[in-house]
Amino acid sequence: MLKISFIAHDRKKDEMINFVTAYEHVFKDHQLYSTGTTGQRIMEATGLKIHRYMSGPLGGDQQIGAMVAQNDMDLIIFLRDPLMAQPHEPDITALLRLCDVQGIPLATNIATAEILVKALDRGDFAWRELVHKYKPGIQDGEIK
Numbered sequence: 001m002l003k004i005s006f007i008a009h010d011r012k013k014d015e016m017i018n019f020v021t022a023y024e025h026v027f028k029d030h031q032l033y034s035t036g037t038t039g040q041r042i043m044e045a046t047g048l049k050i051h052r053y054m055s056g057p058l059g060g061d062q063q064i065g066a067m068v069a070q071n072d073m074d075l076i077i078f079l080r081d082p083l084m085a086q087p088h089e090p091d092i093t094a095l096l097r098l099c100d101v102q103g104i105p106l107a108t109n110i111a112t113a114e115i116l117v118k119a120l121d122r123g124d125f126a127w128r129e130l131v132h133k134y135k136p137g138i139q140d141g142e143i144k
């Protein structure tokens with residue numbers, strides 16, 4: 001079971017809901033997280049149970065980022081709105097940066113999200129189970 005996050009900006013939320021609904025059979029076997037409103041919308045539209053953090057502008061991206069910093073998140077689907085400025089742009093940039101620090105698979109548009117979910121479904125994410133098994137002592141705040 002992997003940890004997966006869904007985040008969508010307002011004008012991308014319908015696209016996210018269609019996507020998660022289409023692949024509900026894949027996502028139901030995993031531990032799901034989201035920012036506040038995205039998670040609420042997905043749960044209203046599907047039978048999935050999602051741990052919701054704060055709404056993005058109130059710190060939700062940072063909360064998911066905290067999991068990424070500990071290498072404790074396996075896949076992020078983040079449908080960003082590239083055509084609208086966000087008040088919490090620094091938080092968004094920070095989350096994307098941390099994904100690159102830890103090498104966490106991240107989709108920022110639906111085309112990539114489709115490819116990643118198909119990879120997930122056929123077992124291409126098994127290496128993440130190994131990451132969890134052999135994760136060094138990050139709980140102790142160890143600096144590598």
Ligand SMILES: O=C(CO)COP(=O)(O)O
Binds near residue numbers: 035036037055086
């Ligand atoms: O703003 C967001 C991500 O940056 C998403 O937040 P919501 O899911 O609460 O709309």
